[in-house]
Amino acid sequence: MNPTLWATLTDDQKNGVYEGHGTFIELITGTGEMVETKALAEPSETKTVRVEGGETQVQKSAFVESEAFLCGYYVVDVETEERAVELAAMIPDARYTAVEVRKIVHEG
Template structure:
């Protein structure tokens, strides 16, 4: 089954990290990414640009609007993701727990529905 490992961050937690901690975070992600890829578990993964570059698209009464910024009004923002193929949610949680971001804000584990969406 596929799982999204959604990495959350916020400006305060990032700003509180030393350069050494940021380098460690980057190395930890590179190591985990490589391991997941070598094991054939990694489907995709990427960091996301700063939320200031976000556009939220809505359609109301047939009119498309794109507004600046993320839709949710929170301090935390989605900073990146891994899409992994795991045997079960416990295995996915194990990988999420190895992400350094879990120490600072959070990593959300969410099952990905297949095209029918009926397994949920």
């Protein structure tokens, strides 16, 4: 998410993104590829925690200062990386900003 870019979108474009997520969720739920999705709070609500010298330090901001930020994610179960990329291109935000694709390397 890039708030500066988001501010340039029309109300119709923003509504298209919101509605597009509903359509995308229906699609990947229907194909059985949906595992989970979460929307995340804005960076202004972020707390970064470090332990230094045995003391917990809490900073009321994001770890990396940037205009763009992770605003949510989808976890999908797909057969190939190509399918993951195909699905990422269907996420409505991809028309306006980047969508990252990452493998899960460990599950707890």
